[in-house]
Amino acid sequence: MPAQTFSLASWGRSIGIRVNTFDPQRSADDAFIAAVRALPAAAAETAPASATSLLGGAGTLTVGEARKLFEAQVTSRHLDFAARSLRAEGVGYYTIGSAGHEGNAAVAAALRPTDPALLHYRSGAFFVARAQQHGGVDAVRDVLLGVVAARDEPMAGGRHKVFGSRPLNIVPQTSTIASHLPRALGLALALERRRRVPVGPDAAPYPDDAIVVCTFGDASANHSTAAGTVNAALHTSHQGLPVPLLFVCEDNGLGISVPTPAGWIAKAFGERPGLHYVAADGCDLRDAYETATEAVHYVRTRRRPAFIHLSTVRLLGHAGSDIELAYRSARQIRETEARDPLIQSARLLIEGRAMTRDEVLRAYERIRRQVDDTAHDVATRRGLGSAAEVMAPITPGDPAEWSVDAAALAPAQQRTALLGETLPEDRGPLTLAESLNAALGDLLARYPELLIFGEDVGKKGGVYGVTRGLQKKAGVARVFDSLLDEQSILGVALGAGLAGYLPVPEIQYLAYLHNAIDQLRGEASSLSFFSEGAYQNPLVLRIAGYAYQKGFGGHFHNDNAVASLRDIPGLIIASPALPDDAAAMLRTSVAAAKTGAVVVFLEPIALYHTRDLHEAGDRGWLAAYDPRSSAPVGRARVHGEGHDVLLVSFANGLRMSLRAARRLEKEGITTRVLDLRWLAPLPMDDIVREARAIGRVLVVDETRKSGGIAEAVITGLVDAGYDGAMARVTSLDSFIPLGPAADHVLLNEDQVLVAARELVQRG
Numbered sequence: 001m002p003a004q005t006f007s008l009a010s011w012g013r014s015i016g017i018r019v020n021t022f023d024p025q026r027s028a029d030d031a032f033i034a035a036v037r038a039l040p041a042a043a044a045e046t047a048p049a050s051a052t053s054l055l056g057g058a059g060t061l062t063v064g065e066a067r068k069l070f071e072a073q074v075t076s077r078h079l080d081f082a083a084r085s086l087r088a089e090g091v092g093y094y095t096i097g098s099a100g101h102e103g104n105a106a107v108a109a110a111l112r113p114t115d116p117a118l119l120h121y122r123s124g125a126f127f128v129a130r131a132q133q134h135g136g137v138d139a140v141r142d143v144l145l146g147v148v149a150a151r152d153e154p155m156a157g158g159r160h161k162v163f164g165s166r167p168l169n170i171v172p173q174t175s176t177i178a179s180h181l182p183r184a185l186g187l188a189l190a191l192e193r194r195r196r197v198p199v200g201p202d203a204a205p206y207p208d209d210a211i212v213v214c215t216f217g218d219a220s221a222n223h224s225t226a227a228g229t230v231n232a233a234l235h236t237s238h239q240g241l242p243v244p245l246l247f248v249c250e251d252n253g254l255g256i257s258v259p260t261p262a263g264w265i266a267k268a269f270g271e272r273p274g275l276h277y278v279a280a281d282g283c284d285l286r287d288a289y290e291t292a293t294e295a296v297h298y299v300r301t302r303r304r305p306a307f308i309h310l311s312t313v314r315l316l317g318h319a320g321s322d323i324e325l326a327y328r329s330a331r332q333i334r335e336t337e338a339r340d341p342l343i344q345s346a347r348l349l350i351e352g353r354a355m356t357r358d359e360v361l362r363a364y365e366r367i368r369r370q371v372d373d374t375a376h377d378v379a380t381r382r383g384l385g386s387a388a389e390v391m392a393p394i395t396p397g398d399p400a401e402w403s404v405d406a407a408a409l410a411p412a413q414q415r416t417a418l419l420g421e422t423l424p425e426d427r428g429p430l431t432l433a434e435s436l437n438a439a440l441g442d443l444l445a446r447y448p449e450l451l452i453f454g455e456d457v458g459k460k461g462g463v464y465g466v467t468r469g470l471q472k473k474a475g476v477a478r479v480f481d482s483l484l485d486e487q488s489i490l491g492v493a494l495g496a497g498l499a500g501y502l503p504v505p506e507i508q509y510l511a512y513l514h515n516a517i518d519q520l521r522g523e524a525s526s527l528s529f530f531s532e533g534a535y536q537n538p539l540v541l542r543i544a545g546y547a548y549q550k551g552f553g554g555h556f557h558n559d560n561a562v563a564s565l566r567d568i569p570g571l572i573i574a575s576p577a578l579p580d581d582a583a584a585m586l587r588t589s590v591a592a593a594k595t596g597a598v599v600v601f602l603e604p605i606a607l608y609h610t611r612d613l614h615e616a617g618d619r620g621w622l623a624a625y626d627p628r629s630s631a632p633v634g635r636a637r638v639h640g641e642g643h644d645v646l647l648v649s650f651a652n653g654l655r656m657s658l659r660a661a662r663r664l665e666k667e668g669i670t671t672r673v674l675d676l677r678w679l680a681p682l683p684m685d686d687i688v689r690e691a692r693a694i695g696r697v698l699v700v701d702e703t704r705k706s707g708g709i710a711e712a713v714i715t716g717l718v719d720a721g722y723d724g725a726m727a728r729v730t731s732l733d734s735f736i737p738l739g740p741a742a743d744h745v746l747l748n749e750d751q752v753l754v755a756a757r758e759l760v761q762r763g
Contacts (some may be wrong), residue, residue, distance in 0.1 A: 022325060024316045025084050026335070028033035028099060031337040032077075033361065036346050041357050049353040054129070056352040061212040061289045063354040069109055069285060070133055070345045070355075072104035074364055075140060077342060078371040083147045083453055084320050085372075091379045094161035095317045095320030096247040098124030100313040101196045101250050102341045103282030104215060107308065110292035111246075114207050116187055116498070117170045119163045120215040120250055122314075126164045127170065134168055140374050150381035150391070153460040157532045158384045166534045168203070168534035171498065174530060175483045177220050179522050181229035181247075182487050184214035186495020188245035189236065192303065193451075194499060195399055196477045200449045200594075203500020211244040212495075218265050219255025225487055225518075232488040233305040234274045242303035245296060247308065250282065257327040269307050276306040283313060283341040313339045393528045394570035396536060397595025400762065405591035406584070406630035410446035418445040418473050429622035433466050433608040435579035438625050439586045440504070444474045447502050447590070452479045454489055454506030454542075463508055464544060464608045486516035490541070497538045502593060510545030511559035524598045525568050536596030538590045546702060547736050547746055548606035548652050556740040557605075560731060560746075563707030565600055566680050572599040572633060573679040577607060577654040580623035583679060584631040592633060602679070613655065614662060621655070635679050636686035642670030643755050646690050648713055649700035650676040653747065657700045660752040669760055682712055688720045695724040696759050702747050705730040725762050729755045 030036045049055070051064030080099045086092025089574025098104075101122040110127035111117070119126060122141070131139035145153035155164040155172050164172025171187075173180050191210055195202075220226055230247065237243045249269070253260050270277040275299050280291035288310060295306045313336045317324035319507035324333065349355040355363070384390050409415065415423065424430070424438030443450055452467060452474075460479040461468025471479035482489045486507055493503035507513050513520075522536040547558035565573055574589050576582035582603070589599040631637075640661060647657040661671040674690050676683060697717065701710035710728035717726060729752055733747040748760045 016715050021092070022330075024030070024324065025081055027333070028315045028337055028340065029081065031708070032340060032342050032364070035340070035343045036357060036360055036364075039347055039350055039357055041691055055286060055348065055354055059286055059290050060293060061286050063352065065109060065289075066349060066352070066354050069105045069129060069289070071314050071348055071363065072105040072108075072129040072132055072366065073125050073285075073342055073345055074367045075128045075371065076102050078368050079124060079128075079140065079143050080316060081368075082144060082371050082375040083450060084316070086144070086147055086379060087320050089379070091690065092151050094147050095167070096121050096318070097316055098122040099315035100252060100341065101125065101282065101606070103280075103310060103312055104250060106285055106288035107213065107215070107292045107310070108133070109289060110296045111211070111213060113168060115169065115210050116206065116212050118184045118212070118214045119170060119173055119250055120217055120416060121173070121176070122217065123163060123215045124248055126215065126310070127165075127168075130168050130170065131165075133534050137165055137167055141378065144371075144375050144378045145381065148378050148381060149383050150378055152381060155532070155534065156530045157393075159390065162530055164531060164535070166531075170493075171243055171532045171535055172527070176216075176522075176525075178216050178223040178226035178229070180233075181214050181216065181226055181287070182491020182519060183494040183498070184212050185233050185243070185245055185488065185521055186492040187227050187498050188212040188243055188495065189241075190496040190499030190501055191241040191503070193477065193496070196627040197451070197646050198448050199500030200502065204498070206499070209300055211296065213245055213246040213248060215248040215250055217255070218249060218251035218253065218260045219258070221249050221268070221529055228485055228487045229491065230269065230272070230307075232277065232483060232485055234272060235483050237274050237304050243305045244299050244303045245305045246299050247305065247307040248310055250310050250312050252312045254314055254318075256318045256322070265309055267689065274304070276304060277309065278306065279309040280311065281311040283339050283344045285341070285345045312341070315340060328467075344621055346409075347592070371639055391569075393531070393533045395572070395597060396528055396533050397592055397597055399592070402588055402591040402595070403596065403630040403632045406587040408446070409442065409627055415442065415445045423627075424625040425627055427625070429619060430579050430625050431609050431611060431622060432576070432579045432582050432603070433464060435468070435583040435623065435625055436466050436586060436603065436686045437485060439583040440470055441473060442627055443504070443587065443590055444470065444478065449500060450478070450502040450590070451508070453492065455482055455483050455484055455508055457481060457506050462506065464487065464605065465669045466603070466608065467506070482618060484742060486512050487519055490519035493539055494519065494537055498535065502538050502589070502590065504540045504542060506542045506544075506697070509557050509559060510543050511556040513543055514561070514564065517564055520565070520571065520598065521568050521746055524573050528596055529570070533596060537598050538593040538596060540586070540593050540599045540601055542601045542603060544605045545602045546604045546606065546651050546743065548702075548733075550606075555735045558736040558742065560703045560736065561707070562602070562679060562703050562709065566712070570598065571680055572597055573602060574599060574676060574677070575602045575650045575679050577675060578621070578623055579606060580626065580629065581631060581637060581675070583625060584629040585677060588630045588633060591630075602651070604650055607655065608653070614659060631677060634681040634683050636683035637677055638686070639673040639675065640671055640688060642672045643694055644760055645696045645698055646671045646694045647671055647673045647698050647700055647752070647756065648676065648687060649673065650668060650679065651702060652707065653700040653702045656702075656747070656749045656752055660756065663753060664756055667757075669756065671756070676709070679709060682716060684716045684720065687713060688717065688722060689725060691717055691722050691726070696762075697724065698727040698752070698756050698759050699726070699728040700747070700752050701728060701730040703731060704733050705734050725759055727755055727759050
């Protein structure tokens with residue numbers, strides 16, 4: 001790397017001078033104009049090429065297509081310029097641009113507008129080119145409305161600048177670091193599944209031969225999410241299953257300031273068995289177009305994954321706030337400007353007699369004026385005006401309608417065909433696991449588009465037997481095993497939801513979710529927010545969790561950490577304990593997901609096969625199955641009518657509390673037990689009502705003291721003005737060890753008794 005032109009001793013003074021004198025936008029702009037003016041003018045007597053002729057007489061790129069792509073490239077460049085100008089005026093808020101990456105317009109041209117796309121934040125020219133293909137979207141206005149965070153921006157509504165459009169089949173993304181790739185894989189797999197399994201009535205009408213494209217940068221290619229997605233795609237394809245997915249790595253050689261090692265992308269992805277790898281010069285429009293056309297044809301006809309390594313450059317720095325001269329020399333920047341794809345495209349068009357030198361410059365200035373005029377117009381647009389406006393899309397749907405929908409059943413003939421002549425309600429009292437199994441069977445019967453999948457859920461029926469027999473009843477296309485990768489499990493679910501399915505995936509243990517929680521936080525829960533509900537993630541994620549397994553466990557099988565879930569905006573967290581609640585809550589959760597809600601369904605492992613409550617043989621933890629029951633989201637369930645103390649709990653804590661209540665009653669202390677059932681949103685109205693009625697509240701929380709549920713319950717009581725006595729008992733802030741040592745850090749029934757007695761003694 002060439003040495004910097006200033007010494008370390010004069011760093012501060014020199015960098016200040018450079019910052020004040022070097023304008024990357026002006027530099028790139030001037031460099032393009034000067035380079036085009038220096039190109040040889042076309043001979044006057046030479047007739048221009050027709051729009052339908054091949055550019056330069058070779059390949060498949062026509063003159064007309066090349067002109068359109070050049071316009072898309074120039075438009076993208078001027079959008080970058082306008083974003084920086086708007087920021088300088090204090091009315092723009094996003095300056096990560098696409099300058100130098102405009103070769104991705106050729107990828108858009110090789111695809112169809114009906115091919116769903118999930119785009120890298122530097123895929124601006126792709127977005128413009130697809131809008132050209134569609135003809136009904138004003139890409140310039142839409143992008144600039146996002147830059148100024150205008151309320152009437154048609155995708156995110158002013159919540160973020162995104163490349164997203166329902167008409168263009170572009171799923172909105174923000175500043176992703178490959179987090180959109182698992183969803184892209186899931187969507188590709190779901191497109192193929194639609195041939196065998198029907199989708200919901202509102203599903204997007206993708207053609208049978210549609211393919212999915214996802215773009216990302218060379219730095220993002222190193223992220224575990226990217227590596228995992230490529231591996232999952234190849235793992236699936238290796239088994240002979242169709243994977244119509246096109247990976248496009250836009251390689252500019254930099255991850256903000258950190259160079260990508262030369263040859264790394266080719267080495268990392270060019271030698272993967274089963275991955276069709278092609279390289280293209282993204283600064284050469286014809287090479288990019290021909291290569292992309294070949295790769296798209298491969299994926300569309302072979303239904304196998306392909307990888308385009310699109311070599312690009314990065315102009316204007318990482319973003320408007322990036323001082324590129326702090327880590328790159330002026331010489332390096334000039335060399336990069338010389339490879340500007342707009343300059344190369346202009347040369348290609350002029351030499352191919354598609355445009356004259358003057359026509360190129362006139363087009364460049366015409367588009368500049370159009371973009372500037374639009375920027376001036378959008379600069380005064382209103383932004384989001386209130387918290388209510390900002391948060392409107394976070395949790396879609398009407399909870400009252402969810403309860404009504406949850407109580408509906410599939411037709412009797414349909415139920416019998418899938419569940420058999422002996423229906424679950426005729427089998428007598430069931431355990432928690434049996435009730436969940438029955439409810440899942442009923443849901444499969446009612447919703448033909450519902451899919452159940454995860455590691456071991458198919459033939460084995462899950463580690464704890466919850467899905468046992470469902471694959472045999474519904475078939476391998478609807479109940480199937482996944483590979484051991486939580487990111488991919490969630491990605492398959494998120495993509496399946498986009499394709500019109502109702503996914504109910506399973507993560508084997510709560511501890512395993514933390515490997516992939518960004519798929520919930522950054523992708524699933526934000527999609528409706530960043531698309532105003534135009535794109536949604538119908539999802540019920542079942543997770544076996546919590547502690548108290550006897551004879552098995554340790555940390556990874558006894559995890560009680562829920563804080564990372566509870567702070568995700570809009571995420572619904574169901575936490576059933578009793579068998580009848582579990583079935584009712586699962587049906588309600590699926591009804592919520594049908595309207596776009598994202599639900600995590602936490603199932604207490606230790607209660608799956610529990611039968612008794614107080615003593616052996618009492619069958620107090622069994623319940624009859626009611627196929628029409630529902631459980632309103634955010635509503636608790638109260639047990640008992642005592643008036644001395646209110647025990648507030650959930651999951652394993654509910655069983656502890658009910659057992660403790662019986663022992664307390666023998667001491668003359670009457671109790672009422674409130675089962676939260678829903679950890680988000682918490683049933684605060686029910687909690688406050690019961691707390692005020694009794695005046696003493698003990699929160700029995702099996703999760704941790706820090707970040708657990710008790711903190712939220714007590715804070716909610718304080719916020720509501722409750723002035724009675726309250727206390728909490730929790731597990732400790734510890735990982736859970738193996739064997740009897742777990743008893744030292746987990747909450748137990750005796751601690752509940754002691755705390756309840758102390759609370760009553762306060763008076």
